[in-house]
Amino acid sequence: MSLNLNAINSYYNNYNTDTSTDSASKLEETLKSDLSTATEEELMDVCKDFEAYFVEQMFKAMQRMVPESEEDVSASTRQLKDYYKEQMTQSFAEQATEGEGLGIAQVLYEQMKRNYGLE
Secondary structure, eight states: OOHHHHHHHHHHHSSSSSSHHHHHHHHHHHHHSTTTTHHHHHHHHHHHHHHHHHHHHHHHHHHTTTTOOOOOOHHHHHHHHHHHHHHHHHHHHHHTTTTTTTTTHHHHHHHHHHHHHHH
């Protein structure tokens, strides 16, 4: 099975190119919902999702500080590069927050437990 650039470009165009906005809106919707009835595990999952999103946004801010090269590439190549860069950034953010992560999720979790009277 061989994939040519047009097939990959078609796949990319059918993919939701604004995944960070999509994940941000899902996270915002979850955080705005009534979490007072959530289990401790569900609450921690929300906190870990927030930490991963926060770290992803930090990585993206750092990437914007690195100058782009002036290479002449086609629009489809640029789209593919952006797509894979987005996927890599999300993956790095998830890996950085695995286990105990940076501790942001734990601090947020403890605060939310106090706010919702789950202690």
